[in-house]
Structure formats: C-alpha cells, structure tokens
Amino acid sequence: MGRRQAVSPELFSTKQRILDAAEELFASHGFVGASLRQVTSTAQVNLAAVNYHFGSKDNLINEVLRLRLDKLNADRARALQAALAKSPVRLEDVLGAWIRPALAVSTNERGGTAFVRILARTYAEQNERLRAFLHDNYGHVLRDFTAALGALLPNLDKQELYWRMDIITGALTFAMADFGTIKRRGISAEEHRDLTADHLVRFAAAGLRA
Template sequence: MLSPELFSTKQRILGAAEVLFARHGFAGASLRQVTSAAHVNLAAVNYHFGSKENLINEVFRRRLDELNAQRLQALSAARTRSSLTLESVLAAFVRPALALSGDDHGGAAFVRVLARAYAEHNERLRQFLHDHYGHVLRQFASAFGELLPHLDKQELYWRLDIVSGALTYAMADFGVIKRRGVTPEQHRDIAVDHLIKFAAAGLRAE
C-alpha cells in the first residue's frame, strides 16, 4: 500500500498534469512543466507513471473510472424499475457527466482535457479510451437499441455520437444561456432536463 506521502505526490502530479494538458494540450505541456507545477522532480513522475503517455492515460482514468461506474450503476437502477424508458437511460448517461463538470476539484479542467481528446489526433489515447471504456458505451447503446427498434445500428450510432457531442458542449458550459438567479447546481439540473428532452426527441425521430 502507498504511504500518504506517496499518494499525495501522485495526486499532485495528476492535478498539475490535468491543468497543463487542459491549457496547452498533450503535446504542448512538457513533463518539466508538470514537475514544476507539482513541485516534484522528474524521478517522481517516472516512479509513479513511467512515461508521459502513461501519465496522460492516468489523468483520464482518475476521472473516467468513477464517472463510468456511476453511469453503469444508474443504468442498472433504471433497468430494475418496472419499465425502462428512453429518458431514464439518457439520465443515467448525462447526469453523472454534468455532475463531474461541476466538481470543484478540477472538474472544469478535466472537461477541457476531454475536449482535447476529441480535438487532437492522439491515436494511442483514443485506443486507451476505447479499450477501457468502450464496454460502457456498448451497454448504453444496447439499452438505447432496445428502446429504439426502428433504428438500425449505423443510424443509432450516428445519433448517439451527436448526443455525446451535445453533452460535451453542455459539460463545457458553453452557449448563450446565462446563470441568472440560480445556483450552479440548479443550473446543471436545468441543463440535464433540457438535454434529455432534446436528445430523446432526436433519438425517437423517424
């Protein structure tokens, strides 16, 4: 088991890397910048991660393991109810992601890192994400397919790609809707409701 000191060092490195990758991209942020921001030496990065590629992967794993566990738990709970609905599956997919974006401990930075993963052509990172989290998307696609039998597989995946894009946009808190007279938590709840309604209508369309 890691000592508290080693655990703290590892988390400092991950936190610094997350912020720098969000700001400069994966290629633009150097290990030297990461070590400087985390107040550690290069040996500490090598000890905990071995390489920059592994550090990038662990930045994602730190957030996505928990996020996708919450998604699958919510999907399982939705399946135990009397009838599975499109809205309940969408809520299981959307709500944990928007909660992550509002996490005060680096959630906003991670959303920008996630956007970098979509924008930058890092094939190794894409393969890592596919290998470790592809099964989660397949479980959701299966649930959506049960509820949308009029869509063939290709059309379903097109629509789910669009829903995922809209979710990423909402997580980044872009857009013209401003927070007026509501707390950040209330704003996220409103965003969840609107996104579910919009996505459900698009998925159901003939």
C-alpha cells in the same frame, strides 16, 4: 497472512501533486504541448518522481484520464442498471443515466473544468493511442447504453443509433463546457445543472425518436 504495507502519506501527496499539475497543464496546453519539465516544475518534484509513479508520459496521461473517467463510467453504469430495473424502462431514464453523471463531474468544483477541456482535447488532437485507450477501457459502457437504447428503439439500425448517440454526446460536451446563451442567473449551480440535464434529456429523446 502478511501485513499490508502502508502507503506513505508523503508518497501519496507527491503522486497527487503530479496528477493535479498534469491535469491542469494538459487541459491548458494539450498533451503534446505540456512537457514533463512543466509538470515537474508545477508539482515541485523531480523527473525521477514522475518516472517512479508513472513510468512514462503516456502512462501519466492515462492516469490523468482515469482520475475522472473511472468514476464517471462507474456512475453511468450504476445509473443505467437503475434505469433498466424500472418497469417499464423509459427512454428518458436511460438517457438521464448517460447525461446526468457527466454534468455532475463537469460541475465538480475540484477539477471539473479541467476535465472537460482534457476530454475535448482527447478527441481534437487526433491521437490514435488515446482513442485506443478510451475504447479499450471505456468502450463497453457506450456499448451497454447503445444496446439499451436499441432495445427501446428497434426501428433504428445500429449505425443510425451510433450516429445519433455521437450527436447527443457532442451536445452533452457542449453543455459540460458551459457554452451557449443560457447562463445561470439567480439559481444555484446544482439547480442550473439539473435544468440543463432536463432540457438535454428531452432534446435527446426527441432526436432519437424522430
């Protein structure tokens, strides 16, 4: 069996610097507004390094999205399986599996704010290529949640369920961005996040049951 070639720490550092710079620039200026020249300047690398690690700007955008979305959707999938393993299965637990991992990612001190802005831009920029990327790579997670919710809410047809999930996800994105009138006062960020999740789960459950 051949020896596995070690990844050079310098190469890893270069790739990570490019990803970090791209994430912040895409969050601030959008996918169209941020140029590769800006990315290379911020990361202090040359264009050849970007081409070597990513091949194109589109591939770089995909990898920036994967930075958070791979972990987020893996966490959601695990949380959903845990919710479905309970007896009886509760609507609030399924919703919590959708909501709580997203709030945890958004409050991550390293890049959480940039992630929320990038996620918003993904939909706001009406980029069909990006929407196709999200659908192809992460659409199965939404389908799994919709199936679980559909089993708990047989009175809702599929179209109505997707409408309500779309609205719930909009409210979740709003909460992830820390908008609104309720601000953290006298409690830790983790306590505020948990309170936000509790309120949003109750609100979403009431909306789905209505």
